[in-house]
Amino acid sequence: MDTSHARPRVRWPLARLLCLLALSVVAHEARAHPAPFSYLDLHLDAERAGGTLVIHDFDAAYELRLEDPQALLEPGVARERADELLAIVTERLRIVADGEPAAMEWRPVEVLPERQSLSFAFTLTLVARPERIEIDAVLFPYDPVHQTFINVYEAGLLERQAILDASNSRFEHFAGTTQGRWAVVRAFVVSGVEHILIGPDHLLFLLGLLLLGGSLWRLSTIVTAFTLGHSVTLSLAALDLVRVAPALIEPAIALSIVVVGVDNLLVRHRRAAEPQAATLDLRPWLAVVFGLIHGFGFAAVLREVGLPPDALAWSLAAFNVGVELGQLAFVAVAVALLAGVRRYDVVLAERCVVVGSVGVVAAGVYWFVQRIGFIA
DSSP states (O other): OOOTTSOOOOOHHHHHHHHHHHTHHHHOOOOOOOOOEEEEEEEEOSSOEEEEEEEEHHHHHHHHTOSOGGGGGSHHHHHHHHHHHHHHHHTTEEEEETTEEOEEEEOOOEEEGGGTEEEEEEEEEOSSOOSEEEEEEOOOTTSTTOEEEEEEEETTEEEEEEEEBTTBOEEEEETTOOOOSHHHHHHHHHHHHHHHHTOHHHHHHHHHHHTTOOOHHHHHHHHHHHHHHHHHHHHHHHTTSSOOOHHHHHHHHHHHHHHHHHHHHHHHHHHHHOTTSOOOOOHHHHHHHHHHHHHHHHHHHHHHHOOOHHHHHHHHHHHHHHHHHHHHHHHHHHHHHHHHHHHHOHHHHHHHHHHHHHHHHHHHHHHHHHHTTSOO
């Protein structure tokens, strides 16, 4: 019998490994978590020094061992637990003025329901206006990605910004000098990279768009379309020109994942039924349209920061660059893995498309049901 055209046997151990690597993100389930940020505004004026500390109710509830974070948005509950929370937080916040620790006199707590946060105003007890301020803070060490945004004002004008986290917990400011915005640009680039890489819904949407493969030009077109889509709404929403409720955006992002997975399955079915027929590739259009929705999700992070308009443009540009860098890194790895599977065995690659698309649909359905409140 002539076996010259027989399909080669699949070396299953290696083949399965490649397939599992390409689809590992599908199996990842991330716990819903609000933006892990707190905010410290410091005002240095000729006659006084003080500021505000804003804490997300999720972090406060964790420290206070409360099951329902929203309970802290009730003014009575917030006032009742304020001293306990401050005792915890102030152990992790150190402000030094001209080499001497500055005592902080706290005012009554204020509830910020629109930001799901608690605000604590304070006054620094200083003999004279300091020339140098040092801040050391890791407010919520239980969360390794938690960040504290620092804004320093002098005479009402924003002079300096920084972002503190577990790996970079110290900040220094010299009063009377504007040290530029490169530090905050670098910090927001890193924040953008982190946000895309720890956002499984955005990554799963991208993976769904890439599963069917295609030429480098086609894949570049798809990724560019997604970038254009989310960049537009990220800018508009972060600048507060357009606002859409997260209660609508988050389920819509989940639905976008479902649509991409279903489209993959339909395209593969048409290709199997009519191998010679041309199949319309909707992925660039899905990328740009649903990219608009994902952009609102990215913007929610920036909007919570509450930066003044003159600094928001810098933060917005840097954050967008970070998102793109993180996105390109993920796409490069995913495309390389999927291409490796296709080169190794075409049949296995087709199976990966089916399994991956089903996984994408399942994850999207789960997130949708979760985000509309049907499951915890």
